[in-house]
Amino acid sequence: MFGVKNIIQPTYKQNEGVFLDSSQAVYEAIKKAGINFIVSLPCVNLGRLMEMVEEDPTITHVPVTREEEGFGICAGAFMGGKRPGILMQNSGLGNSVNALASLFELYKIPVLMIMSHRGTEGEFMGAQVPMGKATPLVLDALKIKYFNPKKPEDAFNIIPEAWQTAEADGAPIGILLDIKFW
Amino acid sequence: MKRIEAIEKLSSSLTDELVICNIGFPSRELHHLKDSPNQFYMMGSMGLASSIGLGVAMSTTKRVVVIDGDGSVLMNMGSMVTVCNQNPKNLVWIVLDNECYGSTGSQCTYASSFQLGDLAKSIGFINVFSFDLNSEIDFSEVLSSEGLVFVHIKVEPGNADVPVIPMEPEEIRDRFIKTIKE
Numbered sequence: 001m002f003g004v005k006n007i008i009q010p011t012y013k014q015n016e017g018v019f020l021d022s023s024q025a026v027y028e029a030i031k032k033a034g035i036n037f038i039v040s041l042p043c044v045n046l047g048r049l050m051e052m053v054e055e056d057p058t059i060t061h062v063p064v065t066r067e068e069e070g071f072g073i074c075a076g077a078f079m080g081g082k083r084p085g086i087l088m089q090n091s092g093l094g095n096s097v098n099a100l101a102s103l104f105e106l107y108k109i110p111v112l113m114i115m116s117h118r119g120t121e122g123e124f125m126g127a128q129v130p131m132g133k134a135t136p137l138v139l140d141a142l143k144i145k146y147f148n149p150k151k152p153e154d155a156f157n158i159i160p161e162a163w164q165t166a167e168a169d170g171a172p173i174g175i176l177l178d179i180k181f182w
Numbered sequence: 183m184k185r186i187e188a189i190e191k192l193s194s195s196l197t198d199e200l201v202i203c204n205i206g207f208p209s210r211e212l213h214h215l216k217d218s219p220n221q222f223y224m225m226g227s228m229g230l231a232s233s234i235g236l237g238v239a240m241s242t243t244k245r246v247v248v249i250d251g252d253g254s255v256l257m258n259m260g261s262m263v264t265v266c267n268q269n270p271k272n273l274v275w276i277v278l279d280n281e282c283y284g285s286t287g288s289q290c291t292y293a294s295s296f297q298l299g300d301l302a303k304s305i306g307f308i309n310v311f312s313f314d315l316n317s318e319i320d321f322s323e324v325l326s327s328e329g330l331v332f333v334h335i336k337v338e339p340g341n342a343d344v345p346v347i348p349m350e351p352e353e354i355r356d357r358f359i360k361t362i363k364e
Contacts, residue, residue, distance in 0.1 A: 037241070060240060062268060065260025072230030072258075076202070076237020079222070079359050084237075102226020103234075107355045 022182045023048035025152030026114060026175075029159035030085060035112055036060065037082035039070035043089035043116040045182045050087060067092030071099040074111045083163070085112035090119070090135040090176070091128075100142050100172060108170030112163050113144075120178040139174055146174030150181060183315060185278050186211045186342040188335055189249065192276065195321035196220075196247070199274075200362060202235040203249045204228075206285030207341040208278065212249065214344035219357040223347055229257030232265055232275055239270040242362055245325070246272055252279040252293035266306045269330050276324075276333040280340075288339045299334040307332040 019025035026049055030038075038053050039062045040046070053061050060082070064070040067088045074084035086092075093100075093115065104111065118125075119132015139146050147162055149155040159175060166173035185208065193216050201221040203209045209223035222238075224231060232255070235248035255262070255277055265275065277298060282288040299312035309331040313319050315338065324333055347354075 037237075062236075062240070062264070064264055066258070069230070069233045069258055069261050069264060072227065072233025072261075073237040073240075073264075075227075075230075076234040076239075077241045078237075079234075079355065080238045080241025080362055081359075082237075082241045099227045099230060103224075103230065106226050107351045109355070 019152035019156055022152045022155070022177075023052065025156045026159065026177070027052040029156045030112070030114070031056075032156075033083070033112065033160040033163035035083045035085040035163065037074070037077040037084045038062070038087060039064045039073050039084070040087040041067055041070065041089070041092055043118070045116040045177070045179070046087050046089070046114075049114075053087070066095055068096040068099045071096050071103065071111065075103050075107070075109050078109050078111065083112075084110075085114060087114045088116070090115045090117045091131050093135055093138055094131055097138065097142065100144065104172050105142070109172075110163075110166035110170055111172045112159070112166060113146075113172055113174045114159075115174060115176050116182075117176045117178050120180070122179040135176070144172050144174055145169070146176055148176045148178070150178070152181075155181070183319075183337055184340060184342070185280060185284070185337040186215070186344075188278055188319065188337050190215050191319055192247075192249070192321050195325055199245045199247045199325070200238055200242070200358075201247045201249065202231050202238065204231045204251050204254055207344070208249055208251060210344045210347060211342050213347045214342070219361040222358045223349070223354055225347075225351055225354075229254045229261075232261045233258065235273060235275065236261070236265050236268060236270060238362070239273040240268065243272065244362065245274065246270075247325070248273070248275045250275060250277045251284070252277060252281060252298070253283045253291045255298065256291055256293065262302060262305050262307075265330070266302075271329045274325060274327075274331040274333065276335065278335050278337050280337045282339045284339060284341055297334075299332070302332040302334070310334070
């Protein structure tokens, strides 16, 4: 199985936020975490979430051309006083390794990484599997903590807690959302 | 004109602007000429100066100046499209173009094969300044220009004999955040 060295066991109580809709749950969780600056690149599974973010007047939404660029923007936004997050496919993690090490780790900058994890169980496209398998290993190599909520209510509870950890650590934190999550 | 001379002219024209300075010798030269808490020196993440600058510019009303290089712009060229479309009114993006990777031994870039200022115009930048090697540059005019500004300056290859920056990344980050808040 995948490497799971930095995976965190959630400590929340399952007593709030019963959602049937996965995108709505992640959106509400992002709001609850106080994330107010989001950069994004699309994935089919992130489409509805991106629309919700775009329509929210309290969130600055910046579509970017490449995830690495998005991380640079998030670092600047954090120094400017924002709480930044990125919406991306896990392929974007591969595009951003150097920025995560030589910008975020070096300067101790937090960011919430919401990642659609392709190449997981139920994947219809074989081409997604290699990066899908590499994704947890890359996170481990970068010593980035991550959560892997399986259900919408888990995501709703975990994401605000994850942001608090990111802020306390001064480090990026990952939310891996498998294909079956959606 | 040498790059350090361009940076010196710029530095002497700065008042309370926030500065994001590119990795390697540009940051070392700027630090050597005049250090300031307003200046964020990049020690990694080559290519992301304009992205960090965009994130800062979108999070504050203060004027933000990015000191970039041709090799770095080529590494993150999508940023020109993102910055132009986001159109922050408080961002001045200065590219010091020596047509080479100056910090690694002056290997050639492709920057001699096209006009970066023309590219900026075709993307949609309105305020574009272009200076060749023998131009007299008046940075006060550049800095007082309204709205988003793109500045392309040809400089001679070569680095000044200046020491590395004797600061920890966190120190650079913390005082930069503090000065933005003030």
